Amino acid sequence: MTSMEGMKVSEADLVVYVHPSKSHKVSQAVLRELSSLLFKFSETFDGVVLAYEVDVQSKKAKILSGIYPYLGVKLQAKLLLFNPKPGMLLEGKVVKLSQQSIHVIVLGFSSAIITEEDIREEFKYKIKHGDEVFASTSNKHHKIKVGTILRFLVKSFDEEILHISGSLQPTDTGSIRWLYKHMEDSSNADRSIKKREESDGTQDAATISMNTDHRHKKSKRQRSGEHS
Amino acid sequence: MGVELPAGKAGLTEMEDVNFTDLEVVRFVRDALTSFTMGDRENYEQLIGVIHHTKNLAPDEVALLVTSLKALSGAVSCFDNVHHELLSAIFGMSMWHYSPDVMDALVELIIALAAASGKYIDSCLDMLVRNFMPPYNFLELLKQPRGLAKKDHVLDRVHSALEDISDLIPLAPLRLKRIVCDKMPHSSNKEPMIIIYAENMLRLERSVMGELVGDMMLAAVVDKLIDLDVEIEWEDILQDDSGKGIFEMELEDVEETLDDADQEGEQLPREYSSGRSFRGNASAEKLDSMLVLMFEHLKTCAKDGRLAKVFETLLESFQITVLSAYKSKFSQWKDDEGMSRNLVGSGVMNPEVGTSFLGAVSLPFPAPCRGASLPVLLKNEVTMSAVAYLASYLSRAKFLSVSFVVKMLQRLVGWCWNYCENQDGTINPEAHRVFYSGCQAIMYVLCFRMRSAMDVPRLKSQLFLMPIEAILKHPLNSLKVCLPSIVEEFLRQAKAARLFMVLETFVFNDQLESELSRAFGGMERLDMFFPFDPCLLKKSDRFIRPNFVFWSMVRTTYDDDDDDEEGSSEEDVFEDFTGGSGENVVDDAMAASYEDHDIDLDEFDYSMNKMSITPKNSLKYRFGGELRGGAMQMPSRIRPSMSPESL
Numbered sequence: 001m002t003s004m005e006g007m008k009v010s011e012a013d014l015v016v017y018v019h020p021s022k023s024h025k026v027s028q029a030v031l032r033e034l035s036s037l038l039f040k041f042s043e044t045f046d047g048v049v050l051a052y053e054v055d056v057q058s059k060k061a062k063i064l065s066g067i068y069p070y071l072g073v074k075l076q077a078k079l080l081l082f083n084p085k086p087g088m089l090l091e092g093k094v095v096k097l098s099q100q101s102i103h104v105i106v107l108g109f110s111s112a113i114i115t116e117e118d119i120r121e122e123f124k125y126k127i128k129h130g131d132e133v134f135a136s137t138s139n140k141h142h143k144i145k146v147g148t149i150l151r152f153l154v155k156s157f158d159e160e161i162l163h164i165s166g167s168l169q170p171t172d173t174g175s176i177r178w179l180y181k182h183m184e185d186s187s188n189a190d191r192s193i194k195k196r197e198e199s200d201g202t203q204d205a206a207t208i209s210m211n212t213d214h215r216h217k218k219s220k221r222q223r224s225g226e227h228s
Numbered sequence: 229m230g231v232e233l234p235a236g237k238a239g240l241t242e243m244e245d246v247n248f249t250d251l252e253v254v255r256f257v258r259d260a261l262t263s264f265t266m267g268d269r270e271n272y273e274q275l276i277g278v279i280h281h282t283k284n285l286a287p288d289e290v291a292l293l294v295t296s297l298k299a300l301s302g303a304v305s306c307f308d309n310v311h312h313e314l315l316s317a318i319f320g321m322s323m324w325h326y327s328p329d330v331m332d333a334l335v336e337l338i339i340a341l342a343a344a345s346g347k348y349i350d351s352c353l354d355m356l357v358r359n360f361m362p363p364y365n366f367l368e369l370l371k372q373p374r375g376l377a378k379k380d381h382v383l384d385r386v387h388s389a390l391e392d393i394s395d396l397i398p399l400a401p402l403r404l405k406r407i408v409c410d411k412m413p414h415s416s417n418k419e420p421m422i423i424i425y426a427e428n429m430l431r432l433e434r435s436v437m438g439e440l441v442g443d444m445m446l447a448a449v450v451d452k453l454i455d456l457d458v459e460i461e462w463e464d465i466l467q468d469d470s471g472k473g474i475f476e477m478e479l480e481d482v483e484e485t486l487d488d489a490d491q492e493g494e495q496l497p498r499e500y501s502s503g504r505s506f507r508g509n510a511s512a513e514k515l516d517s518m519l520v521l522m523f524e525h526l527k528t529c530a531k532d533g534r535l536a537k538v539f540e541t542l543l544e545s546f547q548i549t550v551l552s553a554y555k556s557k558f559s560q561w562k563d564d565e566g567m568s569r570n571l572v573g574s575g576v577m578n579p580e581v582g583t584s585f586l587g588a589v590s591l592p593f594p595a596p597c598r599g600a601s602l603p604v605l606l607k608n609e610v611t612m613s614a615v616a617y618l619a620s621y622l623s624r625a626k627f628l629s630v631s632f633v634v635k636m637l638q639r640l641v642g643w644c645w646n647y648c649e650n651q652d653g654t655i656n657p658e659a660h661r662v663f664y665s666g667c668q669a670i671m672y673v674l675c676f677r678m679r680s681a682m683d684v685p686r687l688k689s690q691l692f693l694m695p696i697e698a699i700l701k702h703p704l705n706s707l708k709v710c711l712p713s714i715v716e717e718f719l720r721q722a723k724a725a726r727l728f729m730v731l732e733t734f735v736f737n738d739q740l741e742s743e744l745s746r747a748f749g750g751m752e753r754l755d756m757f758f759p760f761d762p763c764l765l766k767k768s769d770r771f772i773r774p775n776f777v778f779w780s781m782v783r784t785t786y787d788d789d790d791d792d793e794e795g796s797s798e799e800d801v802f803e804d805f806t807g808g809s810g811e812n813v814v815d816d817a818m819a820a821s822y823e824d825h826d827i828d829l830d831e832f833d834y835s836m837n838k839m840s841i842t843p844k845n846s847l848k849y850r851f852g853g854e855l856r857g858g859a860m861q862m863p864s865r866i867r868p869s870m871s872p873e874s875l
Contacts, residue, residue, distance in 0.1 A: 039399065096343070096396055099251070100302050103343055103396050111397040113343060115305040161346030162399060 004091045006084035006154070010045060011076065017064070018071040026061070030054065030073055039109055041159040047081030048162060050107070054078075082107060084154045084164060091176060094148045097132045099125045104150055104166065112164035114152055119168045142178040149176040253295060254302035261306040261314075272314065275300075279317040282325050290330060297333035304337075304344040315341075315348070319355040323382045324362045331381060335389045343396040352393065353404050357411050359386050360428040361421050370420060379424075387431060394437055401440040408432065408441070409448045415455045419514045426452065426518055430525040434532075443541040450542065453518055459511040516767045612665040615640075619669030623676035624777045630680045633673065634687045640670055641694045648702040655705045667699060667706035671718035678721045679783045691727060717784075724786035 022029035037049040054077045062072040084090055084106075092106035102119065104112040123134040123144065136142035144150060152166040152173050168174060248256075260271035278296045281289060300318070307315065318341075323331045342352035359382060362370065369375035394400045408429060413421050426449050433442040529538045618640070622633050644666045657664060674681075674696075681687040700707055707715050721727075 039402075098302075100254070100305065101340075101344070105396075105398055109398045111343065111399075113305075113345070115344075117305070158346035161349055161397075163346030163349075163397070165345070 004151075005088040006082055006090055007050075008047070008081050008083070010047075010079045010081055012045065012079055014075050014077055016073045016075060018061070018073055020069050020071065023071060026071065026073060027056070030056070030075065034077065039162070041083075041162065045079055045081055047079075047083030048110075049079050050082050051080040052077050082110070084110075084157045086154050086156060088154045089151055089173065090154055090164065090166070091149055091151050094144060094146050094150050097134065097144070097146055099132075102134065102144065102150070102168075104152065104164075106164065110162045110164060112152065112166045114166045114168055118155065118166065120171075123168065123174075136174070139178070139182070142174055144175055150174065151176050151179060250298065250302070253299040257296070257299040258303040258306045261303055261308075261311060265308065265310055272311075276314050276317050279314065279321065282321070285326075290327060293326075294329055294333045297330070297337050301333075301337040301340040304340045307341070307344065307348070309347075315351070319351050321355075322363055323359045323385065324366055324378065328381050331385050335385045339389055339392050339396070342393045342400070349393075349397060349400060350403060350407070353390070353400065353407050354411070356386050356389055356393075357404070357407050360411075360425050361413070362424070364418075367418065367420050370424075383428065383431070386428075387435060390432070391436055394440075401437045404432075404437070405441040405444045409444060412448060412452065415452065415459055415511065415514065419510065419517060422452070422514055423517050423521060426521055430521065433525070433538075434528065442538075446538065446541045449518070449522065453515060453522070456511045456515040456518065520767045612662055615662070615665045615669045619672045622673045626777050630677060630684060631687055633677050634681055634690055637670065637673055637677075638690065638694060640666060640673075641696060641699065644670065644699045645695045648699055648704055651702075651704060654703050655708060657709050660704055663704060664706050664709045668710040668714060670696065670699075671710060671714050675714065675717045675721060675784075676777060676779075676782050678725055678727070679785045682725050682727075682785060696727070721785040724784070 016030045016033045018026055018029045018033075031054070034052050034054060037045075037052070039048060039050070041048050054075050057074045057076060061074070064070045064072060090106050090112070092104035092110075092112055094102055095105050096103040100116045102114040104114065106112055119134060122136050122138050124137055126133055126135050128135070131145055134144040150168075150173075152168055153170050155165045155167050157164050172179065256271075257275065260275055264272035275296060278293055281293070285293065318334075318337065321334060323334060326334070338352045338355060341348045362379070362382075366375065366378075370379060390400075390404065394404070411425075412429075413425055415422070429445040429449055432438065433445040438445075526535070526538065529535050618636070622628065622636055644663060647660075647663045647666070651660070651663075653659070678691075681691055707719075
């Protein structure tokens, strides 16, 4: 089975500076600091932080001298990052469709648009039983409509807004359901190797998008458990 | 493919005559956009002209505008930075100027633009948020049904557009909430503008996006309420005449006051006439209207079963902002009112919510000065503020059961007892401020609730088991530090109920505060501050009144038992004191015998008159104190209410 690109897990050694007023609940302060990274593009990590898991290295924290004696807490974090690069294949759910564009949401938070010019000739815009669809002229079962999980190629990624511009030009893009059925063995072989190298530990896109929140909460719970 | 339309001026103007399909028009507009990038300005400028044309549109012009907007939504992918002129024309459109079909087309375009590229999302949200408010020349129209219909048309579309955008761009609400807060009109803005904007914020809070933006919306509204509150000057409240004003602070007398003022020809500019006791103060009116809005919102939340959730948010903002803003006049009052009372107030206040409020308020109390790094002083003030809230709430909230009040009282007493057990010093108002405010809170609550607690044998025995006497008789001597009027009232009731006796005679004379209570902070400090004192704002009062315990409603332990009909005994009091012989005050009040449980009317006279002899020069000062000070109020509230609904 193929999986989505653009995801990776990074190990990071971090120092979180905790304000002295939070000194009686350090672990909470650390988690709050890490949570502030979520769903934002970070140049340091080269990606959008989707989830984290932390491990405080030692019970000791360095106290910084100064007017406020901040505590420097060292920790090791595992970060799940999302950084789509041009040329990668992403998967997302179609939320809106019109003659001029297809709107997709990736991982439940990042929006993507595929405009008319980037939809390959094969797909024709039609209204079927009142629903707007892009239907393939060469494979009549290959249809894209609202709700379809779509695989598309990244053209560009706006890091500030986390907005993706995509394309359906390559033949290995389109409705995942149809692709799974028809393209499994053929064109994907080379891609999957590349993918394995890049994204160690990635999961199936759908699972991740559903679990991001959950994972996040879980890691919080674990942390507070350790500290209490 | 695609039909080549004749380039040039003919294009747009011809559209009415020739039947183009939608797709063809879209292609035409796309061409106009792309050819502009290549240097051909004609069609592009024509488009801008159409968008800019806002005034007095003829039907065919409307049709042209709708067509252009629709076509533009189909061409959003051709937009680029070079088209900034057209874009700013679009973002500058106010939906309030147009008919519904233009609004629809415009909204569609905005949604398409927002989703087309990350670049425009902020401008789109910004444009929609700007449409929260009508243009200034629309304000008059808003008072008519036609204007209201328009308002619905616009706002329904704005909000559905915001929802559509957030469906397409899941992170849009995060940007939206920042924009909404930034764009919030300043307190000096016109009232209808502020109100309509706040209305929109609360609507967002209720919407599907509420989950993401709701807490920030609520917090921003609360902040605005505090802003407005802070702007009300005490001088603005019945600033004109005499000490009489102090009594008039009670709502039921407000009308009277106004008449008086009129007769004396001292009226302020009439444009604010509906402000009554706050004549001349626009901030008070804004605050009032905002509160009404908030109360209505809370009511709706309660209906939708979201009260607990909203309450959590409010509680947080209460803890962060309101508690620390202790100096602001009576904002505390409001906000909290908003929070518990009427949350509750709307009749839905389930005990659960109230309890968690109390829990939160009383929380800081037992653990003062924990944050070692924070200046202890600050921490103390917050704690004292919290205690004042607690006391005021326990006293004034009608829906709290006596057993609950006693339970909370037990905690307070417990804390005070622990505190003074570990102290062996003597009176020191400065060092033991928190303790004194705790004692004052206990006495204040008991002034209001002692009688009803005494009526229930179980609670009565609980009260007798509390070490109240030990606390008050501790060498820290809180009776000498707390506000004399509270102490006096408490001692009278305690004596009548045989809860507690003092051997020492307290002579406070005609003082608003004793020397020691002044040291403890005096009138300008928290000990004078009881947040839930009667509401002075006319419109929002109706939400609070049904759940409010006015002092005139309180039955004291020394009330005559046979005289159970509400108000009648108080009527007597009233009569008596208005006929008042204020001069022959019994100075050694506490020494007088109360064994017979009879009301000593002279005593009331004394307290009443004590209030009214306010020297003119210190009016403002006292006024502030008076309003917040349960002390002064308590006696003055003994006046029977003039309006039946307060009973």
